[in-house]
Amino acid sequence: MLVTLYILVSMVGVRSATVSILTDEISQIRTNPIINEISAKNVDVFRKLLNQETLIRINLVKNVHALMKDMLTLQEKLAETEGKISRIKTTTDDEISELKKQVEFLKVENTALKNKTAVDEKEIMILKENLENVANTLTDLKVEVRFLSITVFGMNDDFKEIDERFRELENSTKEIENEVRMNDKSNAAALSDLEKRHLVLIDDLKNITSSLQADIGEYETNQLKISATISSLELFRINQTLTKCDPKQKVAFTAGVTTRSSTWNSGTLIFNIVILNVGNGYNPSTGVFTAPVAGTYVFYVTALEYSKQYLSVDIVLNSEPKVKLVGDSEAAYQTGTNMVVLNLQKGDSVWVKHASGKGYWSTGIPVTTFSGFLIG
Incomplete structure (x- = not known):
C-alpha cells in the first residue's frame, strides 16, 4: 500500500498538471509538454490503483474497528476477572483470618483443658484417700449398726404383736356389724x-x-x-x-x-x-x-x-x-x-x-x- 501511494504522488507531483487524474479532463493551460504524452492507458492504471487503495483503506478501517471492539471486550472481561479475583482474595483473607482466630481459641482452650485435667487428677487422688478413710470408718459403723439392728428387731416384734391384736379386734367388729345387719x-x-x-x-x-x-x-x-x-x-x-x-x-x-x-x-x-x-x-x-x-x-x-x-x-x-x-x-x-x-x-x-x-x-x-x- 505504501509503494502504491508513493508511485501515485510521484506521478501527480508536477507543479501544474495538464491532465486531471481524477476527472480525466484536459486542462486548457499547458505549461509542461511532457504531460501531454500521458496516455489514457496510464490514467486507467491510476484509477485502478486509487480504487484498490480505497478498498484497502476501507478494509483497514473495518479491521481497526474490529480490533478496537475486541480490545474493549477484552478490557471489560479483564476488569470483570480482576474484580472476581479481588473478591476471591478478600473472601480468602477473611476465611484465613477467621481460621487463625479459631486456631488461637482452640490453643487457649486446649491449654485450659490441660490445666483442668491436672487439677482434676489431684482432686481424684485426694478423693481416693478420703474414700479409703471413709471405708475404714464404715467398717466400724457396720458393727455398731448390727448391734442397733438387734435392738430394733426386738421392738418390731412387740409392734407386730400389737398390730395382730388390733386386726383381730377389727375382724370381730366386722363380724358383729354383719350379724347386726342380718x-x-x-x-x-x-x-x-x-x-x-x-x-x-x-x-x-x-x-x-x-x-x-x-x-x-x-x-x-x-x-x-x-x-x-x-x-x-x-x-x-x-x-x-x-x-x-x-x-x-x-x-x-x-x-x-x-x-x-x-x-x-x-x-x-x-x-x-x-x-x-x-x-x-x-x-x-x-x-x-x-x-x-x-x-x-x-x-x-x-x-x-x-x-x-x-x-x-x-x-x-x-x-x-x-x-x-x-x-x-x-x-x-x-x-x-x-x-x-x-x-x-x-x-x-x-x-x-x-x-x-x-x-x-x-x-x-x-x-x-x-x-x-x-x-x-
Whole structure:
C-alpha cells in the first residue's frame, strides 16, 4: 500500500498538471509538454490503483474497528476477572483470618483443658484417700449398726404383736356389724344385745388405741435412747481411734446439749455440755472448734428435729459449709446425722450452723451432739 501511494504522488507531483487524474479532463493551460504524452492507458492504471487503495483503506478501517471492539471486550472481561479475583482474595483473607482466630481459641482452650485435667487428677487422688478413710470408718459403723439392728428387731416384734391384736379386734367388729345387719328385722332383742357388744368392743378399741399411743411414746423414747447409744458408741470409737494416734498429737472432743428448743432458727448451734475435750480445741461458750495443730480431722454431728418442724444444719469450715444433715418432718423427732473428713491448718475453725427449719430436741443424756478428733 505504501509503494502504491508513493508511485501515485510521484506521478501527480508536477507543479501544474495538464491532465486531471481524477476527472480525466484536459486542462486548457499547458505549461509542461511532457504531460501531454500521458496516455489514457496510464490514467486507467491510476484509477485502478486509487480504487484498490480505497478498498484497502476501507478494509483497514473495518479491521481497526474490529480490533478496537475486541480490545474493549477484552478490557471489560479483564476488569470483570480482576474484580472476581479481588473478591476471591478478600473472601480468602477473611476465611484465613477467621481460621487463625479459631486456631488461637482452640490453643487457649486446649491449654485450659490441660490445666483442668491436672487439677482434676489431684482432686481424684485426694478423693481416693478420703474414700479409703471413709471405708475404714464404715467398717466400724457396720458393727455398731448390727448391734442397733438387734435392738430394733426386738421392738418390731412387740409392734407386730400389737398390730395382730388390733386386726383381730377389727375382724370381730366386722363380724358383729354383719350379724347386726342380718338380724335387724327379725330379732330386736338380739339386736340390742349386739349393739351393746358393739359398744363394748368400741370401748375396747379406744383402750387399745390409747395403749398403742402409749407404746408409740415408749418407742419414741427408745429411739432417743438408741440415738444416745449411737453417740456413746461413737465416743467409744473415738477413744479407740485416739489410742492409735501419737500421744503428742491427741486432739478429740464430744459435746452435746441437754435442753431443747422449738424456736432456734439461725446462727451457731452451741453444744454447751462438754463430755470430752482432749487438746482443749472445743469452746463450749461459742460452739466453735479451733484446730490446735494441723492435720486430718473427722467431725460427726447428730441432731434431732423438734416434733415435725424439720431441721437442717451444716458442718462449717471457716464460714464455708462442707456437709449437711437433715432431720425430716415426715414423722416426729427424726434424727439427722453426717460426718466429714477435713484437712485443717492450725487455727482453722469448725462449727455447726443453722441451714433451714427450726428447733432441735435433746434430753438429759445428750441426743444432739457434736464430735471431732485428729486422725493424723
